[in-house]
Amino acid sequence: MKTQRRVSAAVVALLLGGAGIAITASPAQAAEATFKVKCVPPAGGGDPVEGETTAKVTAPATAKVGDEVDVVWETVKPASNNTDLMDIPKDAVQPTGWITVGGGQAGELKVVGEKKNPPIPKKAPMVMSAMKGKLKLTKAGKVTLTPGKYDVAVTFSFGTFVTKCAPVGEVKGGATIDVSAGSSGGATNGGATNGGATNGGATNGGAHGGTTGGGGGQTDFPGKPVEVAFDCGPVVPGGIKTPVTINAKKNGGSYDLTVKTAKGAMAAPMALPAGALKPSMNVKLGGADSGTVKVSGPANADPIPDKAPVSLSDMTGTYKPGKSGKVTLSPDQLTIDVTMAPGATPINVPCKAASSGVSLELDTAAQPGGSGSSTSTTGSTTSGGLAETGAEDEGGIKALALVAGTVILLGGAVFTFTPWRRLRGTR
CATH class of the missing domain: 2.60.40 (Immunoglobulin-like)
Incomplete structure (x- = not known):
């Protein structure tokens, strides 16, 4: 943006x-x-x-x-x-x-x-x-x-x-x-001894790929924001452009991932029910490992009043390495499910990452049952990534403005959904 x-x-x-x-x-x-x-x-x-x-x-x-x-x-x-x-x-x-x-x-x-x-x-x-x-x-x-x-x-x-x-x-x-x-x-x-721990993302990172992690007892690995252009086809004319950051926390031999999108605030022109918006994303693996890890966030827990800011939650999941070495993590496909009434069929909006970049690099050690193995019951992978999705509502994109038959994402992206009167009537 x-x-x-x-x-x-x-x-x-x-x-x-x-x-x-x-x-x-x-x-x-x-x-x-x-x-x-x-x-x-x-x-x-x-x-x-x-x-x-x-x-x-x-x-x-x-x-x-x-x-x-x-x-x-x-x-x-x-x-x-x-x-x-x-x-x-x-x-x-x-x-x-x-x-x-x-x-x-x-x-x-x-x-x-x-x-x-x-x-x-x-x-x-x-x-x-x-x-x-x-x-x-x-x-x-x-x-x-x-x-x-x-x-x-x-x-x-x-x-x-x-x-x-x-x-x-x-x-x-x-x-x-x-x-x-x-x-x-x-x-x-x-x-030369270590000068102390770093906070706030100022760790050694490599010019192309965010923070390198995995050794020295470090457990938190902050990624860097990368601007991603999402192509949502005719559903979203012009697509979506937003920075995305992938952060990791070491948990045994695995890594708990948290994916954050840009924060902003826009007033919703109409009231939205609880559970109306739910995001998910594929994190693409590169380097020593391959495949994708799915992360997802919970839907909004409370109704959103007319003219109030709208937020998409942070997306979480778990990466279990199947290969040892330096592994890169990049934002990939974003999906937003829109449900306007309890029990209604969600409107699924898939958005392919037309351009992206490496947000985080991890120095991994292969784990039994890691990438390339059967998926866990709490998550899924493709072509060799094992994910376990979590659910923590910590902010995200406070950037959706719902206008008549559209949802506008901060940064100029427009979601053209089915008109709201039809969404309300979907059961």
């Missing part, structure tokens, strides 16, 4: 910077590095953007082998202010960075900021929290800390957008720690 593309493009310009306030242990020293970055927006967010930023890395001036020291990355000069398109809400921005460790030891240190910021008006300077991490020192000598690539996640009411930024050319500058001999303290792959 056009609004979504403008929002994504706006987010890109916001993210050409690092983080906020540095907090370090004493004694400490800080050093700056000014460098160019290239930021790649999420799908539908426009072209990559380049800018220049000044980052300051703070760490202890001296330490000894075996110490675990605090390292902080802050931005002295962001590369861009907020755009004039929209305000950024409070506590919506979370950065994650990677600092190159060199000199006496080599590796990469992950630093993570809190999801904490004041409201950021249009055209105002960007404000992001400090990115922090802990580094285990394993060798004596001078250890250099140079800022490098970073991701920034911005969460709006309609989804989370992750922009991936990387330096253009060599980065010069950064902090240096003078490490003296001491206890070994136990080396861990070059000494």
